[in-house]
Amino acid sequence: MTKLESKIPEGPIAEKWKNYRDKQGLVNPTNKRKLDIIVVGTGLAGASAAASFGELGFNVKVFCIQDSPRRAHSIAAQGGINAAKNYQNDGDSVYRLFYDTVKGGDYRAREANVYRLAELSTEIIDQAVAQGVPFAREYGGTLDNRSFGGALVSRTFYAKGQTGQQLLLGAYGALSKEINRGSVEMYSRREMLDLVMVDGSARGVIMRNLVTGELERYSAHTVVMATGGYGNAYFLSTNAMNSNATAAWKAYKKGAFFANPSYTQIHPTCIPVHGDYQSKLTLMSESLRNDGRIWVPKKKEDAEKIRKGEKKPTDLSEEERDYYLERRYPAFGNLVPRDVASRAAKERCDAGYGVGPTGLAVYLDFKDAIERLGRDAIETRYGNLFQMYKKIVDDDPYETPMMIYPAVHYTMGGLWVDYELQSTIPGLFVAGEANFSDHGANRLGASALMQGLADGYFVLPYTVQNFLADKINEPRLSTDAPEFEQTEKGVRERLEKLINIQGEHSVDHFHKRLGKIMWDYVGMSRNKENLEEAISMIRDLREEFWKDVRIPGDIHDVNSELEKAGRVADFLELGELMAKDALEREESSGGHFREEYQTPEGEAVRDDENYMHVSAWEYKEGEQPQMHKEHLEYKDIEVKTRSYK
Numbered sequence: 001m002t003k004l005e006s007k008i009p010e011g012p013i014a015e016k017w018k019n020y021r022d023k024q025g026l027v028n029p030t031n032k033r034k035l036d037i038i039v040v041g042t043g044l045a046g047a048s049a050a051a052s053f054g055e056l057g058f059n060v061k062v063f064c065i066q067d068s069p070r071r072a073h074s075i076a077a078q079g080g081i082n083a084a085k086n087y088q089n090d091g092d093s094v095y096r097l098f099y100d101t102v103k104g105g106d107y108r109a110r111e112a113n114v115y116r117l118a119e120l121s122t123e124i125i126d127q128a129v130a131q132g133v134p135f136a137r138e139y140g141g142t143l144d145n146r147s148f149g150g151a152l153v154s155r156t157f158y159a160k161g162q163t164g165q166q167l168l169l170g171a172y173g174a175l176s177k178e179i180n181r182g183s184v185e186m187y188s189r190r191e192m193l194d195l196v197m198v199d200g201s202a203r204g205v206i207m208r209n210l211v212t213g214e215l216e217r218y219s220a221h222t223v224v225m226a227t228g229g230y231g232n233a234y235f236l237s238t239n240a241m242n243s244n245a246t247a248a249w250k251a252y253k254k255g256a257f258f259a260n261p262s263y264t265q266i267h268p269t270c271i272p273v274h275g276d277y278q279s280k281l282t283l284m285s286e287s288l289r290n291d292g293r294i295w296v297p298k299k300k301e302d303a304e305k306i307r308k309g310e311k312k313p314t315d316l317s318e319e320e321r322d323y324y325l326e327r328r329y330p331a332f333g334n335l336v337p338r339d340v341a342s343r344a345a346k347e348r349c350d351a352g353y354g355v356g357p358t359g360l361a362v363y364l365d366f367k368d369a370i371e372r373l374g375r376d377a378i379e380t381r382y383g384n385l386f387q388m389y390k391k392i393v394d395d396d397p398y399e400t401p402m403m404i405y406p407a408v409h410y411t412m413g414g415l416w417v418d419y420e421l422q423s424t425i426p427g428l429f430v431a432g433e434a435n436f437s438d439h440g441a442n443r444l445g446a447s448a449l450m451q452g453l454a455d456g457y458f459v460l461p462y463t464v465q466n467f468l469a470d471k472i473n474e475p476r477l478s479t480d481a482p483e484f485e486q487t488e489k490g491v492r493e494r495l496e497k498l499i500n501i502q503g504e505h506s507v508d509h510f511h512k513r514l515g516k517i518m519w520d521y522v523g524m525s526r527n528k529e530n531l532e533e534a535i536s537m538i539r540d541l542r543e544e545f546w547k548d549v550r551i552p553g554d555i556h557d558v559n560s561e562l563e564k565a566g567r568v569a570d571f572l573e574l575g576e577l578m579a580k581d582a583l584e585r586e587e588s589s590g591g592h593f594r595e596e597y598q599t600p601e602g603e604a605v606r607d608d609e610n611y612m613h614v615s616a617w618e619y620k621e622g623e624q625p626q627m628h629k630e631h632l633e634y635k636d637i638e639v640k641t642r643s644y645k
Helices: 013-023 044-056 094-104 111-130 163-181 246-253 286-290 300-308 324-328 338-350 367-373 375-393 448-468 482-499 507-521 528-548 560-584
Strands: 036-040 059-064 184-188 190-198 201-209 215-219 222-225 264-270 293-297 362-365 402-411 428-430 613-618 626-631
Touching: 013 111, 036 044, 036 201, 044 059, 044 163, 044 184, 044 448, 059 190, 094 111, 111 448, 163 184, 163 448, 190 215, 190 246, 190 482, 201 222, 201 482, 215 482, 222 246, 222 448, 246 428, 246 560, 264 286, 264 338, 286 375, 293 300, 293 324, 293 338, 324 338, 338 362, 338 402, 367 375, 375 402, 428 448, 482 560, 507 528, 507 560, 528 560, 560 613
Parallel strands: 036 059, 036 222, 059 184, 222 428
Antiparallel strands: 190 201, 201 215, 264 402, 293 362, 362 402, 613 626
């Protein structure tokens, strides 16, 4: 069986990253101008990486699926970004952030990567402040912090409920500077449809121009993918509608192992589903759990009356409310990690205590906080989030508790990478949510922005340069090379096959059906029987899709249905791998909850003896994928049952 080489440096964990940088290969300024880097994606990870490469002096081509990097899905992140600055003097440290992240991921992350992330977190904040990111500040001018799930300290820096947007604007400014200098070429409205391999290494990409429909070839000495996660496999998620897994999936089919695909995060604080025709779900920031209290009625009859409109939540006294997170997890209360809070909400709703028209909702109540702090203080902290909720739900959360329910939000799985963030394909680096590296089986809130910017600003500039140090004598590769011709031919044939099916049903028809299978059988809880059924159902649906999908329009033009069709075709393959990975992992860990492996109280039961590993799947043409294991070792953290009580 192939051994996965994680390439973790020697030495104590606090010195590993320093040891790596001390010994890495460097490229002198003159030679940097001879080397080309492709960056796919312009969210926080991609924009920060492209800006950093450009500033170092490399030639960079960066590709954006939207019309501007400012519209990358990172903009949707609301609550904050973690950093171990200990400004509150409440006991935080790099080690504690490291510990909380590993524990929050249920001991299924690689220690060395997580420590480096915690170590770099402090530099990220300094970088963002220098760029002018308007973080919230205390009265005296120091940066403010708030708490997030899975931590007992306040380490989350924020800009109201717009943290992702403000950080993205900072990265966009840095990127724009390099575009203006000429070190970075920007290509908007392009979608990566395949990876070009030359002599076993990643040397280019095939892009589709989404405005003209033309296929385009681009070559480089290395490729960096920062294309986000695959949550839209569930159809309804908090992801932007054009977020997709196609780039990662094409890399997987070219030899990049896909790690832990079953590790998906269900965010506990989302606006509930309200009908059969909506196309996405809206996240309400986890930061709201700082001051909001989550509850359901103690009596089923009260819940039923609320569902029927015979009672209002404000009619119930304190004694008639079950603050179930505070009851079950007194140490952390409403700030338990996301997987724990999500399963607890599902359990209450499944037991008949849910509210809202469907019974699939719980309350997030700010009454106590408004009485304690005043409405103005709450408005200062969360004003835009309250406005957003009112616009969508047409209810005033200052007067009536918000209704929330868990929804698909983030994917901890992704392409396998080593310590350098290089995949199993030489020359293909993967950053941000597109890789698997830092979060284990569950991501703590406010850590996605931290990882994306750490990867782009502070990790890849070293590791990619180390890779390129041996490539300075490699000439630029012509896009007329046969490898480009062959790869483009395969892309064109697939697009033509899709558009020529001319079946009866739309792309969304199949995507919604896939999403229902995924949510019902590969969602918040899984079991052997349902996972086996899901695999069979997805295979049948995939076969039906390739016979009966209908795509209007032309292949050589703007065609959003053709774009969606390619993405859904990939989701129909990825969904099966997600179910297969969940079936193989016979334990409950983090966001992967197998019903067969739980305590009498409904808590997850890990199997460290048999499953303390990363599951990395290798694509096999015409065969079932092969799983490889990267065994995880914990030398600096004691592995124990995760408890938030």
